[in-house]
Structure formats: C-alpha cells, structure tokens
Amino acid sequence: MSKLLLVFVVFFAVIAVACGGGGGEPGNGGGSTPQPSESVTPLEVNISDSGLQPQTFDIIAGSKYKFVVNNTGTKSRTFVATRWVINVTVPPGGKGESGPFSDAEVGAQADCHEQSRAIRTEWKCVVNIKAG
16 A cells, blocks of 8 residues: 555646746746747839739848738739739728738849739849948
8 A cells, every 4th residue: 555655646746847837037938938929111103093012022031021911002912022922902091911021132123013904014023232
C-alpha cells in the first residue's frame, strides 16, 4: 500500500512541477516579452471612372506596405496586384485596404491594375522594388 501511495505522490509532484509557471515575466503568460509590431506604410491608390493614380510606386525591399484604395468613381472597382495576391474590391465612393505585404527582390517590377480594364494604360500601375 505504501508503494502505491509513493507512486501517486511522485506522479502528482511531477504533474505539479510540469504545470507550475516558472520563467517568464509576470503578466504575459510566462512567454517572452512581446515585441512591437513593425509599421506598415500605406500606398494610396485613387480609382476614378477614368483610371487610377498614381501609376508608379517605389517601395524599399524588406519594408512592409499595404494598398489603401479609394474609389471616387460610380462603379465598384477591384484593384489587383498579382505578385502579392492582392485583390481589393471597393464600392463606389468607398475605401478598401489590402493586407500587409513586402518584397525582397531588389530591381524587380510588379504590375498592378484595375481588374476589368487592365488592358488600358490609364488603368495600370507599376511597383518598383528598390534597395534600402
């Protein structure tokens, strides 16, 4: 009987040690200190009934960006940047945002456009990826 009791005591002691906090800072669940999030730079795109502006963006490789799309036109528009799998549909008079993206390929160019009119120059744009 005493061996069985000893086994239970050791078992529960091991469980208590394994589950008992220890380490880490108080108040953050015992994990490491949270790091501040890296900032995301907005790239403003304006879509009207006659095209999109600006038609050229320069970004720094390794930095984080997001597209902020303003639709001043009378129809719903979808802004597309396929390199980063971005599709932002914005209703007339509305505003939309992409998720954050970044790129490391210095010297590359990425195309962007309004989805339904990509063949016409006034509906296209290009993103130049530059060294920091």
